[in-house]
Amino acid sequence: MKSKPEILVVDDERIVRESLFHWFKNGGYAVATAASGAEALEKMAGRPAELLFVDVKMPGMNGIELLERIKAEYPAAVVVIITAYGSIESAVEAMKKGASDYLIKPFKPEYLTLVMEKIDQQLDMARECNYLKAQLEKKTRFENIIGRSAPMQAVFDTITQVADQDTSVLLTGETGTGKELVAKAIHAKSRRAHHPFVALNCGAMPENLLETELFGHQKGAFTGATHPRKGFLEVVNGGTLFLDEIGEIGMKMQIDLLRVLEERRISRVGSSQTVPVDFRLITATCKDLEKEIAAGRFREDFFYRIHVIRIAIPPLRERKEDIPLLARHFLSKISHETGRKVDHISQAALKMLQGYRWQGNVRELENAIERAVVLSTGPLLGVDDFAFLHAAQAKPAPGGSLLEMEKGYIRQVLDDCAGNITRAAAVLGINRVTLHRKIKRLQLSRGPQR
Numbered sequence: 001m002k003s004k005p006e007i008l009v010v011d012d013e014r015i016v017r018e019s020l021f022h023w024f025k026n027g028g029y030a031v032a033t034a035a036s037g038a039e040a041l042e043k044m045a046g047r048p049a050e051l052l053f054v055d056v057k058m059p060g061m062n063g064i065e066l067l068e069r070i071k072a073e074y075p076a077a078v079v080v081i082i083t084a085y086g087s088i089e090s091a092v093e094a095m096k097k098g099a100s101d102y103l104i105k106p107f108k109p110e111y112l113t114l115v116m117e118k119i120d121q122q123l124d125m126a127r128e129c130n131y132l133k134a135q136l137e138k139k140t141r142f143e144n145i146i147g148r149s150a151p152m153q154a155v156f157d158t159i160t161q162v163a164d165q166d167t168s169v170l171l172t173g174e175t176g177t178g179k180e181l182v183a184k185a186i187h188a189k190s191r192r193a194h195h196p197f198v199a200l201n202c203g204a205m206p207e208n209l210l211e212t213e214l215f216g217h218q219k220g221a222f223t224g225a226t227h228p229r230k231g232f233l234e235v236v237n238g239g240t241l242f243l244d245e246i247g248e249i250g251m252k253m254q255i256d257l258l259r260v261l262e263e264r265r266i267s268r269v270g271s272s273q274t275v276p277v278d279f280r281l282i283t284a285t286c287k288d289l290e291k292e293i294a295a296g297r298f299r300e301d302f303f304y305r306i307h308v309i310r311i312a313i314p315p316l317r318e319r320k321e322d323i324p325l326l327a328r329h330f331l332s333k334i335s336h337e338t339g340r341k342v343d344h345i346s347q348a349a350l351k352m353l354q355g356y357r358w359q360g361n362v363r364e365l366e367n368a369i370e371r372a373v374v375l376s377t378g379p380l381l382g383v384d385d386f387a388f389l390h391a392a393q394a395k396p397a398p399g400g401s402l403l404e405m406e407k408g409y410i411r412q413v414l415d416d417c418a419g420n421i422t423r424a425a426a427v428l429g430i431n432r433v434t435l436h437r438k439i440k441r442l443q444l445s446r447g448p449q450r
Contacts, residue, residue: 005123007031008049010040010066011082012058016105020053023112037061041069045378048074048344051119053103055082056090064094071098073346073380076126078119082107145181146326149319155182155311162309163189168261170246170306171284173313176363176426179284180244182313187240192280195239198232203245203433207253211269215256218270233266236279245431246306247287247298254302261305281306286431316358316365323354326362330369331381342373345381352383360426367423388416407442410435414444 007029009020017033024031032049034040036058043049052070056063067079081094081102091102100122101115142156162169163186171179180199187197202210212222216231232241249257260266261281265274283306292298316323327345335342345353358364372385410428417423425435438444 004029005050005078005119006047008040008043008052009033010035010037010052010058010063011055012036013055016055016082023109027116037063037066037069040066044070044074044077045380048379049077050123051078051080053080053082056094057084064090064097067094067097067099072348073382074344075347078122078126080115080119142185145178145185146329147319147322148325149314149322151314151319152322155313158309158311159185159189162186162311164191165309166190166192166280167308168280168306169282169309169311170289171282171311171313173284173286174315174361175286175431176361177313177315178362179313180242182311183240183242183282183284186282187242187280190240190280192239196236197240197242198236199242199244200232201244201431202253203248203431207250210249210253211256215266216268218268222270228268231266231268233260233277233279234275236277238278240280240282243281243283245285245433246283247285247289247292248431248433251297251299254299258299258302258305283307316361320354323365324350326365327353327369330366331373334366334370334373338373340373340376341379342376342381343379346383349381349383349386352386356389359428360423363426364423367426403442406438407444410438410442411444414439 004027007024009017009024009031010033011017011020012035014035017035021031021033032043032047034043038061040052040054054063054066054070058066061069063081063083067081070077070079078100079094079098081091081099082105083091083094083102084105088104091099091104094102101118103112103115142159145152145156147153147155159182169183169186171182173179183199184197187193200210200213205213212229212231214231214233216229216234219226219228260277264278265276267274289298289303289307293300293303324345327350331342331345334340353365353368360367368386368389369381371388372381376385410424413424413427417427421432421435425432428435430438
């Protein structure tokens with residue numbers, strides 16, 4: 001049995017509101033009423049109706065103005081205009097602006113029945129369209145990566161081509177573009193899919209700790225090594241090792257990893273014995289490694305070992321058509337996780353999100369949706385719910401030294417992110433380690449300044 005739409009009747013005449021209320025109530029519909037456009041918007045913010053009957057002539061906000069607001073903020077809502085016999089031109093204007101039909105006062109019950117039959121057919125078509133859109137959106141997801149833009153489809157094609165090749169893959173792209181998701185997708189489609197996927201951020205730890213994490217250690221190898229421990233190169237056995245921020249590792253570690261890739265054997269720290277290892281290596285970086293090679297900070301032989309296949313992941317600004325898909329996905333996910341009933345993003349808000357520059361890419365977008373959901377006061381996210389983005393996007397005022405401008409901008413981003421280093425790094429387009437270094441160099445505090 002198909003569900004009946006929830007109805008909102010908007011008319012300043014009490015007799016019209018009450019007659020329509022009882023007619024719909026007797027027909028088994030859930031119906032509410034509002035005496036003005038402002039009251040209607042309040043009720044829509046609390047519980048959006050699927051179908052509205054709106055009088056053209058009302059004091060304050062008239063029916064045409066309310067229609068425009070409704071179609072801007074709730075594009076899926078169906079609006080029927082109520083007009084007097086001598087104001088047919090108003091009904092025509094309303095139809096041009098998105099109304100689905102009109103009723104002429106005084107209206108006869110049989111004509112109202114005909115209008116409802118037509119609206120029911122329209123809503124059925126809309127529901128079918130939404131179902132098909134949902135099915136299409138499923139096809140735009142590739143192992144938890146969302147995108148239907150041409151750049152992302154090219155990434156999906158490359159993943160499919162290289163997944164079973166077992167060669168080393170280098171993922172390049174800005175911070176927050178989803179490099180680890182791509183690495184997981186390659187692993188999931190490879191012959192190693194039923195073995196471990198181990199991810200390690202090389203920029204998040206000093207080199208001596210990174211060495212023991214990768215290679216493991218023997219008992220007594222250093223102070224505190226009270227028992228032998230396998231490193232990730234052994235733990236990943238048969239699976240895929242993902243090393244993020246590979247451009248941050250030093251020369252010694254590059255040499256050690258190069259030897260492992262050539263010999264497929266390792267020695268734990270503090271041991272002279274070697275053990276065989278079997279893994280596929282995927283690395284990622286937001287740095288230009290060719291420039292690092294030219295500057296003498298990255299070994300050319302190691303570079304050629306890790307980038308047999310390179311996949312460049314586009315920044316969000318180059319795939320703007322994916323932003324509505326991503327925003328709706330994050331809204332659904334975050335609303336479910338937080339238990340908040342926030343169901344929609346207005347078209348105006350989506351357009352604004354598409355125009356934002358997203359320096360932190362997909363990660364920053366997800367953080368923005370989460371913040372908007374947590375602070376929202378109703379089921380619809382509008383432009384005002386993302387006002388905090390304007391402050392983050394503001395450019396530093398001209399004047400002063402470059403160092404002062406950098407310090408001011410980082411201070412501003414830290415304030416906007418309430419001192420959250422991970423989020424601030426995503427907004428700035430750098431990794432957490434780099435941000436910590438800048439905070440220390442610029443003598444900044446992590447907490448927001450009042």
